[in-house]
Amino acid sequence: MSVLSVDNLRTSLVIGGVEYHALREISLSVAEGETLAVVGESGCGKSMLAMSVMGLLPSVAAITMGHVTLDAVQIEAASESVMEHIRGAKIGMVFQEPMTALNPVLTVGEQIAEPLRDHLGLSKREARKAAVALMEKVRIPAAATRYNSYPHEFSGGMRQRVVIALAIACRPRLLIADEPTTALDVTVQRQILDLLDMLRTEGKMGMLLITHNLGTVAGHADRVAVMYGGDLVESATVKELFRSPAHPYSRALLASLPRVDRDLSELASIPGRVPALINMPEGCRFIDRCPHAMERCHTMPPSVAVGESQAHSVRCWLHVQGGEDAAEG
Amino acid sequence: MLLKVEELRVSFSVRTGWPFPETHELRAVDGVSFDVREGESFGIVGESGCGKSTVARAILRLVDSKSGRVVFSGIDITSIPARHLRRLRPRLQMIFQDPAASLSPRMRIGDALAEAIRVHAIASGPDIDALVRNALAEVGLPPESANRFPHEFSGGQKQRIGIARALVLSPSVIIADEPVSALDVSVQAQILNLMARLKKERNIAFVFISHDLGVVRHFCERTAVMYLGQIIETGSTRNLFDAPKHPYTRLLRSVSPVPDPEKPAHLDVEEGEPPSPLNPPSGCRFHPRCRFVTDICRSETPDLRPVGAGFVACHHAEALPPAES
């Protein structure tokens, strides 16, 4: 059963009185206990996607088409007060910069205890006990004494653990982690990602892991959605994507990655840059940088299945029957 | 030897405590030595707070060093007067992490490049323009860029401008402090390829500072790993990453993400974070996090000594089991 399903979602932005599609026709789902990684470079729309799901879009943006279903309830048109409850109890959020998610003048314990009282109706003492248990669960050493510490007394990694404790406090169904380790050192990154994996399996949560780091995806996700310019260009299991990427952008992205485990003669690089939202191409948004661009790419490509498995799909004309040969070259 | 760093030490005084702050000495760089040959790139890796950026800034005398020497082309640049240093500057350039912050915001790109040329009297009159255009072309920017302001460019383009500004001075060493960490993967590849080309064509040496082992492996022939202000292992990059000896290098290597789901990451990653450089542990600074720790590690600081093909600062370097990979 899927915890989150996004169906044909379009999010639009109004700039100077003109409407632009920041997200086009996004469909994806996250199953119970599964991690779906959303990868892409800046401007690909991955954070916009997260905000659309959480109902935290800025005032100039809105969902203009499609559905977001969380735990069998449609939420794309939910009111702010309903969303507030959903965000507190059903969706846990972990952000890139833990300091901005924490209140500097409250002790970390109080901050973890607060949602427990608000959303689960625990008494003050119960909440305190539960908060300490949560802190132990995210492996904060000496949790009972550190209950009374303030965020600035914690290291970056420990703060992120506090944020995670806060996120899972009400046993959410879905965990959205938006670049959760980008601001952390590599040794700490691994600890945090391992912790998230453990909590997700244990709590049977679905996880939407938003990241730009393909290395993180390889080690910590089950399935992956590649985004470019507001389109979901390819979606596959992690193994499939790394073994046989189908979209020209995914291929180029994987080939441009320096490797710590082997020598590469030269990195493939993608010429040019992501176009700004206000001058996105009409059809495939990768058209200007794609080595395989052809006439039909001026119309939006459909999403088609690759190979036998229904789990691998790509939005590219190369893979449409009657299109050019899909092989490399 | 083009650039030689000997026993470099840099300290900052830090005031902590409330309401009566006390001054403590933070040894950001604590006895670092290495050298860089012509046309070679030397990597420095480590986590935040290990002192790698301070090394870069001390080489360029952007911060004062407490002791030690930096010898560039046979001249000890730690002790020469500022006036003499200015004349040497063109040959020793730097590329910054945040390309946006390293350009004067109100200066057109052409003017910024021309200023550097004029100050060092590298060319005059119309030759300046030609030089600016050439440098822009060399980093892959159109000549019209000269009339634009920094904010009109993307991050990758700004980094190209930063490189062009260094190039007009014909440097023999470029210190690159996390030059690609602020960039997207595909742009990162563009910049790395550009730098590799310059290295080859112009025989420029690089001191390349990064937290990303993959990037360092791709770009550098030799690498040093820093932990809390000291180099704990150094050697050829390939050796260092394929057969890391120091337990910290092993840890770094094993947690560095590999974009390959077929290669499962090691499961047992120790908890713990680097301690504060304000109050480093006694003996070997890595000992509180090390799984091979013995008594000697707690009391005696290991020297960086030759082990195999590289240098390792670990009492047990020879005795440790080979790293799994």
Add this chain to the structure above:
Amino acid sequence: MSEALTIDRRVRRLPPGRVAIIAGAAIMAIVAAAAILAPLVAPHDPYAQSMLARFRPMSAEYWLGTDQFGRDTFSRILYGLQITLWTAFASTALAMLCGTSIGILSGYYGGRVDRWLSAANDLLMSFPQMVAGIIIVALLGPGITNLIIAIAITAFPAFYRMARSAALALRERDYIDACRVLGYSDMRIISRHLLPETLDDIIIVATLWLATAVRTESSLAFIGLGAPPPAATLGGLVREGFDNLLDYPGLAIWPSLAILVVMIGLNLMGDGLRDANDPRASA
């Protein structure tokens, strides 16, 4: 029509501060024109006394009446405006020049000199402007030049502090390091790369301090420490009118109104500039 399109129906409003800047500038343009053109515009000689024309009420000949020496109040206000504005402008310019340059050098180089200068500056700032002004004028003696110097000294700390903190912040920026790596001299870095970045802030502070300088000048004149008679300054006019406040209130009120108009104009401009340049205000 999609929902998103309705979102942008916000009131189209001018950028922050625009209205205030325009209004303030308009007021100041008129006031400054009146002051500069005083010799041409003024209907009478401001210093010409006439025992026959004492305490005249408002009339076609004497627009705002005359004082106890029979001098035309309107003409005296115009000439007073001239001296007051000149004093304010000269003292602010002086303070700006010294405060900014010393502040930038102090912040850029840091160290012991910077600590001592900052401490001295804080001490100067801790005096209320009026008290500082009174002490300095008393020490220097009367005269417009001394008045300008006195007001400049009271305004100095504001510029020093602003320039120093700007230099301190900019010194840490990568592009200043980049300049040093490029081998630029400190003088070049300060004048070509640091100063231009602080100029906006300096102009805003200067505009607001012009207003304060007008007030300081008027207050000093009011307690008799202003420009020596018979020179007319706005504060001096209020002081003179004060002697006959109960019988002829206009003599004190008209110059007071003139001060008020100048203050409003300068403050509108300064606040407007500040709002327009506040990064938080621009969405």
